[in-house]
Amino acid sequence: MVVGPGALRPLVKKIAATGARRVVVIADAAVAAGPAAALGAALESAGVATTTLTVPSGERAKSAAEVVHLWEALAEIPADRATHVVAVGGGVVGDLAGFVAATFVRGLPVWQVPTTLVAQVDSSIGGKTGINLAAGKNLVGAFWQPLGVACDADTLATLPDREYRSGLAEVVKYGVILDAELFAWLEAHAEKVLARDTAAVSRMVVRCVDLKARVVEEDEQERTGLRAILNYGHTVGHALETLAGYGTLLHGEAVAIGMTAAARIALATGRWGVEPARRQASLLARFDLPLAAPRGLPPIAAADILSAMVRDKKTLHGKVRFVLPTAIGRVEIADDVDAAIVGQVVADLLS
Ligand SMILES: NC(=O)c1ccc[n+]([C@@H]2O[C@H](COP(=O)([O-])OP(=O)(O)OC[C@H]3O[C@@H](n4cnc5c(N)ncnc54)[C@H](O)[C@@H]3O)[C@@H](O)[C@H]2O)c1
Ligand SMILES: [Zn+2]
Structure with missing residues (x-):
């Protein structure tokens, strides 16, 4: 757990230290050009090959359709057990990317980089992941603990x-x-x-x-x-x-x-x-x-x-x-x- 301004730098070090061969950053479109791009660049300079997948903003992205889309994108890379997922965004992306990580090849290590206040104080901690069905919110999911969470207060600057x-x-x-x-x-x-x-x-x-x-x-x-x-x-x-x-x-x-x-x-x-x-x-x-x-x-x-x-x-x-x-x-x-x-x-x- 890293909290504080500049929290992304120690996170990159930690990920690199695990020997991860590849990182897939799953990012909310609202932060793709900001924190997610900065993280991707930092991982690359630390020698970790990084691919970024962008997810549309909003609750509707927490859907089965988006899960399938991400599973297929991971298969195409191809991601394997030595691939780590990093979720960058609010609770929506944290829950979605966490669930995708919990299920792809029966589980990829996941890291959370929450960029909303809700995600920093709540959704990124505790390991609950999941998606919505038409019948209700959060009906499908898994408990999947992240290897680490990095909360950088500065990423909140652009939040409405x-x-x-x-x-x-x-x-x-x-x-x-x-x-x-x-x-x-x-x-x-x-x-x-x-x-x-x-x-x-x-x-x-x-x-x-x-x-x-x-x-x-x-x-x-x-x-x-x-x-x-x-x-x-x-x-x-x-x-x-x-x-x-x-x-x-x-x-x-x-x-x-x-x-x-x-x-x-x-x-x-x-x-x-x-x-x-x-x-x-x-x-x-x-x-x-x-x-x-x-x-x-x-x-x-x-x-x-x-x-x-x-x-x-x-x-x-x-x-x-x-x-x-x-x-x-x-x-x-x-x-x-x-x-x-x-x-x-x-x-x-x-x-
Ligand atoms: N897993 C859990 O334990 C848990 C707990 C609480 C909530 N949740 C889930 O979290 C979700 C809500 O999370 P949320 O409030 O973070 O919503 P969210 O992820 O939809 O983010 C809110 C909005 O802020 C935008 N955004 C995100 N970061 C930004 C930034 N830095 N700058 C500008 N815009 C940014 C997003 O695109 C979105 O439009 C719900 O789906 C809820 O079910 C899960
Ligand atoms: Zn709540």
Whole structure:
């Protein structure tokens, strides 16, 4: 794991040191000319033959068709077990290239170079890879751990503002579920974070990577339930994201609304107080994230959100599980929340 400005240089050294005969860089079109090209050139100068395959930007690239396309491109090179894959892009390319690496010739070593905030603090860590089907997001996939992850804060400079702020929702999430100190640090350094100050962003990313890695280490394959705490804000968030139509609300925006829902449920069930709920709301607002369904969204009924939550693939035996905060930095899992409370909170957020 390498985090910090200039993180690509040590990555090249590490890859070269493995004796990899060839590298296939799979890059999002948005970063093909920037970080991906720089990485390709650096690998070549380190004596590693490099081929770059470019993938169109956007969630639609996480498809079976794109997987076949990449498998065929790898076969044509031809790639073999001494070929390493390096994913350069956001969560879409990380998930897609990771899945292609997990499956081609039964597994090629993969490295992740995340270039969105979501990918740096979340999707590149933990080894989950996969693609979407028409029937649902992330329905096909594999656990495939990368050999290494390189997060360079400077690669975020070109990221659209809305994408960057969407990633901040996941950062706030780590603070609420695990790390009161990170939360307080975000409150104190919000300006620098919003300005994408390299030192501040690197520090924030290191902390999040560490928190996620610790959770994943203890529950790599999602068996003990510990990993479930990472779903804070995602129960209502996912349902809202799906019902609004993908792309209408960015994932982090839906999660911000979902965290607000969870905070209100925690308040209504006596788990935490008004003050931590206010701090969460004010930090999210500071990052210009929505606390309720924004105007202009197609009309969604609370009942539709409730049934989408029951259908979610993370729901067990029809019981909706909520991750609810009990303090800033601490959460518990509840699967017995009164449906009337959930219904009321969701209706309030939609009105
Ligand atoms: N595997 C996991 O554990 C995990 C966790 C969270 C999310 N995900 C997945 O991640 C995906 C979302 O990731 P995302 O938010 O990074 O989306 P994304 O990969 O679509 O990137 C967002 C947008 O930013 C562009 N982009 C990427 N890097 C850029 C840069 N440096 N400069 C300018 N533009 C850039 C992309 O082209 C895209 O348009 C979803 O498919 C989600 O399912 C996976
Ligand atoms: Zn998320």
